[in-house]
Amino acid sequence: MSTAFAALVDWGTTSFRLWLVGEDGTVLAERRGGEGMATAAEEPGGFAGVLDRHLAAVSVPADLPVVACGMVGAKQGWLEAPYVETPADPDSLAAGAVKVPGAERPVFILPGVCQRADGRFDVMRGEETQILGLETSQDRQDGRELVCLPGTHSKWVTLEKGRLAGFATFVTGDLFAAIAGHTILRHSLTTGDDRFDAASFAEAARAAFAHPAEISNRLFAIRAGGLLAPEAAPHAASTLSGLLIGLELAGAASRFGGLGGHVVRLVAAGPLAARYRAAFSALGLDATAEDGEAAVRRGLLAAARRILT
Amino acid sequence: MSTAFAALVDWGTTSFRLWLVGEDGTVLAERRGGEGMATAAEEPGGFAGVLDRHLAAVSVPADLPVVACGMVGAKQGWLEAPYVETPADPDSLAAGAVKVPGAERPVFILPGVCQRADGRFDVMRGEETQILGLETSQDRQDGRELVCLPGTHSKWVTLEKGRLAGFATFVTGDLFAAIAGHTILRHSLTTGDDRFDAASFAEAARAAFAHPAEISNRLFAIRAGGLLAPEAAPHAASTLSGLLIGLELAGAASRFGGLGGHVVRLVAAGPLAARYRAAFSALGLDATAEDGEAAVRRGLLAAARRILT
Missing domain, CATH: 3.30.420.300 (2-keto-3-deoxy-galactonokinase, substrate binding domain)
Structure with missing residues (x-):
């Protein structure tokens, strides 16, 4: 031992x-x-x-x-x-x-880790250790990888030959809570209805990815659909979730030269992982499943070896 | 008399x-x-x-x-x-x-007025009377006009030969309040600093219009810029305003086949009118100044004549 x-x-x-x-x-x-x-x-x-x-x-x-x-x-x-x-x-x-x-x-x-390049100010604290602890991927011959860590403030990171080269934060979870709780949509998102409607989610993710500029109109359409066609309208919370995750994927595609050429390494667990996996799938994109807990432990160990020995 | x-x-x-x-x-x-x-x-x-x-x-x-x-x-x-x-x-x-x-x-x-076409559910109540009361524009030979009524829920409307043909609502003001008050950005938007920084606003409007997909990353950059470069970072509230109005204009362009071919009829007054005018100007777009109060009175009168005589 x-x-x-x-x-x-x-x-x-x-x-x-x-x-x-x-x-x-x-x-x-x-x-x-x-x-x-x-x-x-x-x-x-x-x-x-x-x-x-x-x-x-x-x-x-x-x-x-x-x-x-x-x-x-x-x-x-x-x-x-x-x-x-x-x-x-x-x-x-x-x-x-x-x-x-x-x-x-x-x-x-x-x-x-902070980023100042080109005025694209960004910061992370904790995720860098996890990302640098990901196991070296075998199938990336060019040495460049794209990592997604979803959450309140989702991080998208480019790894180049094991270095954290650049990143972008998207305030997806933060926006979800603010919009669900503090805009007109609070009347549409019924408390207690925490059902996940996969079809509403996928349709919304595709719409936001295809037309990200229209996000704020799509948000109002959740409210209007509930008023005009309460029986037929898509599920409100699942639609909001799909719109915001679809917007995040569109944003990552815009920042990192498209997502089609990448297998995204998705560091997430539980319901959040399932939700992001559904969004990738709705868009015909691939994502791996990474063990975030093992990654942060490996990242901490790698730093500890350098500090202590 | x-x-x-x-x-x-x-x-x-x-x-x-x-x-x-x-x-x-x-x-x-x-x-x-x-x-x-x-x-x-x-x-x-x-x-x-x-x-x-x-x-x-x-x-x-x-x-x-x-x-x-x-x-x-x-x-x-x-x-x-x-x-x-x-x-x-x-x-x-x-x-x-x-x-x-x-x-x-x-x-x-x-x-x-409601809209159900193509599942683009939308509703308005009050704005329709105002829009239908706008004076007939002399310079629109093709009979098609685009009208913008900014606000908590901004309305963009196409008029075709005096009929309200279609519209889209953008929850711009609603988003501003929710994001400023209930996300990480509440730490960046200093209470009492209600200064308007025209350069920050214009830069943000251009960024959001050019890359609407990146809006949620640009929101976090307001926070990160404040942490990393508090002296040099753009003015937070003016940036947030510019981002959200730029996003609205990008959304309207996406919904209505671009804005470049239109002179948008802007129905607004006071500081809101100035803010939208600044956004149009930053993007090299034209907008007229419409008298919203006269318009709603004309719209009400037109309906009253039909009902009462």
Whole structure:
């Protein structure tokens, strides 16, 4: 059995995950919690207290180093780890890590990545570690890959020979919540009707992908359809979801020279993965299924090896 | 001096406007109030009470007929005037008018217009009367015109030989409020900074018009620019406004076969008119300035003549 090499932590806005690993990446123990960056400061002992309790629960030696990524390194987090610039790779993440001063054990926080090229300002924090931890794809002979991480702020990333070359964020989930809750469409999206209508979704995704300029008219058509043809109108929430994901795919196609020539590596799990897979399928596009949890662990381990050895 | 022919009322969600007119359209008296459809039911005497008090204030004879348009005829209004279908003209508006039962004087409420063609469901209520009241344009020899009424739900309408042929609603103002108040951008749009930055606005309008698919990425770039280059980043609120109006113009171009061949008739006043004019100008497009208040009065009068004589 491996001996412990480091504790790896994926510390996001609303979640905490920790793996105790051997140097070869073997997982020796694992912890999950809800003490995300947004609330950790209010826990007993703050960020340090949260971390210590999780480490103690798996009997980690007092001097074992910790390497963390995610919003824990934001300005509002534990300790700011300033962004490194694109192109980024495991070496630049390791070089940009900050060490928490005064901690009993060595605790390193990895930086996020920013992009300034051509004024296309963008930032990520946490996703870079996950993306750089994706297993090298065997079928990309030209060394260029496109990765999609859907969510509140979906990230689309180009990998070139293992480096994070460029990226674009699309505020898809954020828009969904704002439109569903705070526009005229709040009258159309019946609370409690969380059914997913695949046909409405696919039709909407195709419409938004084909005519992204018309998105704001398609949004109103959800309301108008409900007024004029309540029995025949497409399912409102599934249509809104399809429109916004279709718009995201159109946006990624516009930013990255089309999607037709790529197999997109889709890093998602559960219902969100199914939803994006349905959108790709509706558009006749291919996407792989990537294990995001394994990826972030590999990305953390790659940085930890560079920092600690 | 003309004798009174009718009282014309433009009764929207949040506003009430009344004109006492002669048969030739001469305005004999005028009233404005804040008792819109949304609150009129709670006033003493409800809708009838609001109307009576405004009429009494200008000493209107007890039997003088009233013709009203707008949200007062919505399901949630005074009395529902069901939508008439496109194509619509003053005759179909007059034919679709409903008479309020039991009122002391004749009160007619004009219908809204709906569109079902090709599943492009859409509705309007109030704007149809205004659009059909626009003065016939002299410079449109082919008889086809494109009209833009910006607002919370902007309406773009094609007029063909004086008939309202088709239209599309864009939820531009609704999106602005939802995005500014309820997405990550709420951190970027500083409360109280209501300055308008013309350069930021124009650049954003051009970007959204040229690449509408990328709108959701451009939204995040407002936030990222504020984090990465707070001094150099474009003005956030002006950028958001430019992006959403540029997107609307791109959508109208997509729906109506481009904007380059049209002189768009812009029905707006005040700061909103200036903002849309700036967007048209940034894109090298032309727009006329239409008097919306005169137009709704002419539209009401045209319907009143058909109903009352």
